[in-house]
Amino acid sequence: MVGETTVAEVMAELAALEDPRARQVNERHGDDHGVNLSRLREVAKRLKTQQELARQLWETDDSAAKLLAVLICRPKAYGRDELDAMLRRARTPKVHDWLVNYVVKKSPHAEQLRLAWFADPDPVVASAGWALTTDRVAKNPEGLDLAGLLDLIEARMRDAPDRLQWAMNHCLAQIGIEHAQLRARAIGIGERLEVLKDYPTPPDCTSPFAPVWIAEMVRRRQEG
CATH class of the missing domain: 1.25.40 (Serine Threonine Protein Phosphatase 5, Tetratricopeptide repeat)
Incomplete structure (x- = not known):
């Protein structure tokens, strides 16, 4: 073919x-x-x-x-x-x-699109902006306002539509995993908001509940 x-x-x-x-x-x-x-x-x-x-x-x-x-x-x-x-x-x-x-x-064009989509009123489009932001948190955090991202997550994640909420939760977990100085705050936000706390997770998978996700990934890195 x-x-x-x-x-x-x-x-x-x-x-x-x-x-x-x-x-x-x-x-x-x-x-x-x-x-x-x-x-x-x-x-x-x-x-x-x-x-x-x-x-x-x-x-x-x-x-x-x-x-x-x-x-x-x-x-x-x-x-x-x-x-x-x-x-x-x-x-x-x-x-x-x-x-x-x-x-x-x-x-x-990834960075231009990240900035444009991040603030888009359409939550599905905005979720793409958050996904690109999460990628930067992990790979290229220089220039990102990580504390400001946590402020937005704390204020908006609980009431966000599903796909946007999932993307914001991933960003929250990634900040906690990658940035030790913000880990306690990220875990605290997750514990207070309880987003995805009861998400059904198979025994061999990590829960998407941010406090559990952060703790597990940090443990694996320390043991590895």
């Missing part, structure tokens, strides 16, 4: 990979596709990078096609406004997450 692959050919293959059980699981998480992600990655591996095909697949507005587009695109080929428009059309959680993590984070 490498080379002159058409959108129609790819869409036919994705349709053949449709699995009702996978769709049922995905729909419980707010997604609307029925393609197993391992199978999707196999298709992407065979197609390799094809930027024009990626753009065409994105325009289909089919979630499986959008996920495949993210995997075969060239992230640095997108302009700032193009990425902004794509993010605003990425309404399902998996498409939104992959676009931010696999494309926007690798873009030269």
Whole structure:
């Protein structure tokens, strides 16, 4: 399928990979596709990078096609406004997450978009700004007002819509994990707000409740 692959050919293959059980699981998480992600990655591996095909697949507005587009695109080929428009059309959680993590984070426009999205009135768009901020907290915190971020989280996280709340909680945990001088405050905020305290977590996974998450990650680093 490498080379002159058409959108129609790819869409036919994705349709053949449709699995009702996978769709049922995905729909419980707010997604609307029925393609197993391992199978999707196999298709992407065979197609390799094809930027024009990626753009065409994105325009289909089919979630499986959008996920495949993210995997075969060239992230640095997108302009700032193009990425902004794509993010605003990425309404399902998996498409939104992959676009931010696999494309926007690798873009030269990532910081501009982080600043623009962070303050966006649309909570789904704002969650992308928080995700990019969390990435900077971990990798490049210079210039960030970490105490100011904690102020915003303390004031807004409890009443934030789900996806924005999740992104703010991740930022809270990351600040506590990465920055020892702010760890006690981050844990204290988590304990007071109790966001995700009762989130169902499998035995082999770390709870997303920030105080538990922070403590576990710090323990692993100290032991490692």
